Amino acid sequence: MSKKLTSRAEDYSKWYNELVVKADLAENSAVRGCMVIKPYGYAIWEKMQAELDRMFKETGHQNAYFPLFVPKSLFEAEEKNAEGFAKECAVVTHYRLQTDPDRAGKLRVDPEAKLEEELVVRPTSEAIIWNTYKNWIQSYRDLPLLINQWANVVRWEMRTRLFLRTAEFLWQEGHTAHATKAEAIEEAKLMNGVYAKFVENFMAIPVVQGVKSESERFAGAVDTYCIEALMQDGKALQAGTSHFLGQNFAKAFDVKFANKEGKQDYVWATSWGVSTRLMGALIMTHSDDNGLVLPPNLAPYQVVIVPIYKNEEQFEAISKVAEDIIGDLRDRNISVKFDKRDTLRPGAKFAQHELQGVPVRIAIGPKDLENETVEVARRDTLSKQVVVLDRVSIVIEDLLEDIQKALYTKALNFREEHITTVDTFDAFKEALDTKGGFISAHWDGTTATEDKIKELTKATIRCIPLDAKAEEGVCVYSGKPSNTRVLFAKAY
């Protein structure tokens, strides 16, 4: 298989698909729409998990685990939520296989082992969790309940793409219960803010924090907060959502509590999640035609050392230098891999590490031994420098910080250049067609207009930014009055 990628200009979508596979991140499996996350891709996901988990715990949340299956009668209890997910539910109907009497060595579903009630493979866990919370919450003393779950979920999507939209994906879902409406709204906003901080600081991806319009809201939510990122092809990607659920699930599952005055009231809820979809955002924000570009915070190894040698003696001398560097880097908490495979030439190793986005590459050859130097290359700019041995670890520590910042700044500049403010529908369409990105426009607040714009342009309202200013204007489509601009975009 050629390592050469299709370029982004040539075919962005093909570039993405090829990169995911060739950089060993993930691949399609034998199960329609389900992916295999390969070790290199999974190592990146583990770094995301570790940091998110730390942030969740820091904000007072605990992890727990709830069943994979949701009995149909519970699933349908909150009607809007059920309606929203019904069309993409994998359903378990039987609990046994048996030998197929007609085909030797084959199995079939045992018709005698039909479940009395079908089980839905969770597309999201509000139903099973709120059915459980019913028994955990009696009094205000039991609140707030701040729980997160790391889990797999299944949504039977018809058109799937690795990481971006898969039938099974990995995610975390927070589910919290509160005594007051204000506290639940605060929690939903807090967690949206945690997501924004994580994605910006850790993944080096700038996001817009906002709230969804009614038609883009989570099924069963009163309000959906979100973080929206912009990909290099000018399409937006919803990177995380946090929902204020009101008392909808508490009412559906009859979850009441006695407040301080002893009065019974329904509990207020939030839920919030990010998923392996973030891998897609990561790839499409930073990568280039040579392959993946990883922010140092997320790199399975931040530095790779490639020895260049002609004989065993040189290899040993280089290894000695490399081991010293490795020791120094590890003292600085920098992860490093010494690529001493003898089955690949240095050029092939360079290409592979470039394709896999290793932030910094050190090459050490015979000349370097003589001069007591090494060659240091950074993946994001592809620039190289010669560094004297006793400065290597300090130079690399600074370089990693630089790369992390540079990636964010580059993505931020791109995003800023791709927010176009328009006041007419013609300008709207032109900006969308020629430039893509976010279109900041007035909207009359109706679903009818939103639908019409989507029908005509394929752009949807990504969010009403939390920091949107009050500004009198008229809807770009209907001409009706509007008091704030919203962000439209074509989206993943």
Add this chain to the structure above:
Amino acid sequence: MSKKLTSRAEDYSKWYNELVVKADLAENSAVRGCMVIKPYGYAIWEKMQAELDRMFKETGHQNAYFPLFVPKSLFEAEEKNAEGFAKECAVVTHYRLQTDPDRAGKLRVDPEAKLEEELVVRPTSEAIIWNTYKNWIQSYRDLPLLINQWANVVRWEMRTRLFLRTAEFLWQEGHTAHATKAEAIEEAKLMNGVYAKFVENFMAIPVVQGVKSESERFAGAVDTYCIEALMQDGKALQAGTSHFLGQNFAKAFDVKFANKEGKQDYVWATSWGVSTRLMGALIMTHSDDNGLVLPPNLAPYQVVIVPIYKNEEQFEAISKVAEDIIGDLRDRNISVKFDKRDTLRPGAKFAQHELQGVPVRIAIGPKDLENETVEVARRDTLSKQVVVLDRVSIVIEDLLEDIQKALYTKALNFREEHITTVDTFDAFKEALDTKGGFISAHWDGTTATEDKIKELTKATIRCIPLDAKAEEGVCVYSGKPSNTRVLFAKAY
């Protein structure tokens, strides 16, 4: 709900079930046989995961993720494996729900959305993984492939018990591929050893390492290595298994590689796993009639501080002392919780922390303030001591080490007292009836004898210990010759 547990002597099984629920570890869910792992129980599982994950990585393994579903045609490819699990498979047959035309607000399975091929919810992942490995392995250069997965699996068990046997459980499953038989056997043994080390050092549970007889082997394995622990009621518990799979899966999925000489050969395999069942082993090894007893390595918090006060002024003075202690303990990497809830009396807090197995409790009252002391109580022995303030953190550091060791020693002594060597079937039955535990006896090596003994006594061969000595003897049941003793026991 009363916090008082049924005693072990009264009803061991009831004691276990009550403890799991009352100590807030887990509970049954609305889905038959599936559990909810509550935050306190999940925090213990997370500690197990973190240490195991570290040990797997240290031995060269990487994590990855494979699909939840296995298409039926892949599932049935390795016949013995399929046959072994067919009877407990949850099967997805449909991918959509729709509004029920006969019942308003209800959903039903959409008969139009029947899958062409049914999907088995993974009971174990050899099939889906080896079908993937087929594309990953071409040459000896691709080997060994050392991969682990953290996942949920489903086995539709008819009789379930929290942690010990649940329809869905959490586990890790390692799946490795090797160029030679010897290397695969070495890997299977290595990982069984890693499990033994983890369970003994980290969980303070002594285990016997051994190999299974044919009838107790994993479906599809050539050999199953295991670690067997002994519970306080004299029943054995299989705490982990590691399988040498030979070339069975490679042949079923046609996974061949070119060796160094360019010759094609089938790949050799292992798989190995431990699960949330370990939580059951943990509980039943160390706990007592007052509740859970946790080895310090696994405790969500190792120390709890309970203030005893009559007024706000005392509370503030105590808090000041407590904060100093917390700082000192955290400097020593000791996790500590300050239980300053004002909704519970100290006695109720003591009872709760005892029930939840917190290894060390510090109580601070007004007298302690005067004397510059605190009261330190250890959970395992329930003994107390008065400690002067400036010695608290060093005393507790030592105490935690002591507790970790004492729990292991206590369990080891119990286990050693409960291995009975017998030479007649009468002695076998008597030991089993009066004392329980492991029975070390000669066995003729046949499944027929093993089955007969099981039928007569309910005892099964737990393992042939790896350190079993060659010893001429005759089978305790058949009188036929035998050259080594094996361990029998009733088992979970």
